[in-house]
Amino acid sequence: MDVNRRDILKALMSGSALAAMTTAGAPVAKAGAGDPVPPLPDAMGLMYDATVCIGCRACMPACQNANGLKPDLGASGGLYMQPDSLNAHTKNLIKLYVAADGHERSFMKQQCMHCVDPACVSGCPMKALHKEPHGVVGWNPTVCIGCRYCQIACPFNIPKFEWDKVNPKIVKCELCRHIVGKTVSQPACTQVCPTHAVIYGKRSDLLAEAHLRIKAKPGFYFEDRVYGETEGGGTQCLVLSHVDYSKLGLPKLGKESPAAQTRRVSEFIYRGFLTPVVAYAGIVGIVRNRWREHLKHTHPAGGDEAQGEEKKA
């Protein structure tokens, strides 16, 4: 049997009334959840200029020491720290890119890029990954459930997981947030860098410096641009190199962060929380009629078998 017009009207009315009631008190997604997130005015970050880096790797043991990580001896046979990629013991890695013809080469410092609008923070169900003051992306072990969605989401493939632990942690650069501003003034890697290939500072200052360097040597840096200014909504760690950034393991990303794109899809579907509430109310309206009808079919005389059974029992 079909629902008549009055029933639908009633269902819709109760739906909107319920929606109004719920949304008035409930936390509703901010207007424009899918809008691009601007960098914080005091966002701090790093700038790594691969053309200044001499590949001494001093920053790597400095990072291990500052973060209490045990050295990854990797392929060295046991004498040297030699990780082959970022891993649960390595938050910072200097790599060397050499083109097939052997002429074009560049170092690359691999670590968390501290995105302006990070995919890991947007995806983390429990706010374990979050934005600290100065826009640093920090990890909080107290609430992390170890779902590893951050590893799926990060376009730079940065967060690492302790696969061999019963109490595994997410390991990634947190810009030495546990010591910077307390016992030291800058992260371990920038402090020890002998050529200032990697420097620490305000993102806006670092960007200005990067553009000065590009202006001073036109045509020297790749496409005369600094990686991280706009990529994936911008990053707080910036990279300069004369080699194609995608060859250094930096992916080609659009101007918009995947986080903002995903929030926009969510917002399109959920409209705050209006869609589920209206759908719920509407369906309750429809199903109540169906249910009454169903009871009539299964209890043709209008009698109540269950009631009868109860009396008998």
Next chain:
Amino acid sequence: MTASWERCIRLNEPLKTKPFVVAVALAVLGLLLGFYRELSGLGYVTGLNDGYSWGLFKNWNVTALTAFGSGGYAVAVLTWIYNERKFHPIMRTAVLTSLLGYGSGMLALGFDVGRPWNFVWLAYPKTWNHYSVLWEVAVCMTSYFLLALDVENMPPFLEKMYRSGSGEQKMRAVKIFRFLQNIFPFLIALAFVLPSMHQASLGELMYLAGPRVHPLWQSPMLPLLYLMMAYILGFACVLLVLALSAYVWELGWDREILGRLALWMAGTALVWAAFRFGDLAYRGVLGDAVKFDRFSIFFLAEEALVIVPALLLLSKARRESPGSLFRLTFLISIGGLLYRFTPTSLAFSPLGDYRYFPSVFEILMSVGFTALAVALFLYAVKTFAILPATKGKIAAEEAMRPFDTL
């Protein structure tokens, strides 16, 4: 061969059959390995790594198999919203496959997460990240399982309690049943909204991974396509379970019910395919489909497995033949499961040199979680009135139905 299913009966069959023993053994093995994983860490048991940090458990047991477990949701939409009253006799089978499918998936998820003790924070709203699609999946799936699925599966249990319990238990069964009768419409609506949300969100999960998912799958349409596939696979799972049960336990073959369900499945599959190709065309990546690389081959296999059987099922003769109905539904299931599985795994490319193939332990655990659902299904249909039956069979079991509304 044709018969009409009237309502549900308990199977009067011995429980300890060979398939049951095998399923229980596999389930026990899977659970033992699961406990070993809790004591050792994920790396010792699985083939997961920092590039492919999601593997068989999340991509297969959760993302793919909960779509297969959406039968209760999908058939309920037909029964209660489209008012297809003929589906009432198969509703119990449908909601049972959902309970077991979701239960098995959530068990896999429990063993997959690295720090499961922090799940307690799900009860503390301050830690919730409302923007996280995974948070939405976690909350919605848990509440669907605890609030809707459990209660939808109560009536057979209450009947059993009424039939074999003491006088006091009889009273309690009736009381609970009457309470359920009053809240039932509110539950049905919950059992519609919650799965709609999290089945769509399971697709949106991968949208955040952006360019790491191959363009043949990566799309803002993922939520809609995943949701529609949950319907298709939900219908398919109920069809396969009923067809197998009818064959094994000689329940008869209700052409009208099964044929109609198959038509819904085929129709939804064709609409899905239209959206799938429309989306590819709109994003201008149709060319990738005929490159005949690894991705293109998976894509073509998936489309062929969904579309060809769906087209064949448009013929009434095929829908009414048990053999072809079963075979074609089976093929659609493979295609559909492939679609749900691929974006998280086969089409996912992290940066760097990473390879993933599930380890033997991982496969055994994954199989074990599914075997647990099978074992519980066999137990349930031989203990409670779940499977639909014809008039002749019902007469013998009449005493099982003290109150009949669901």
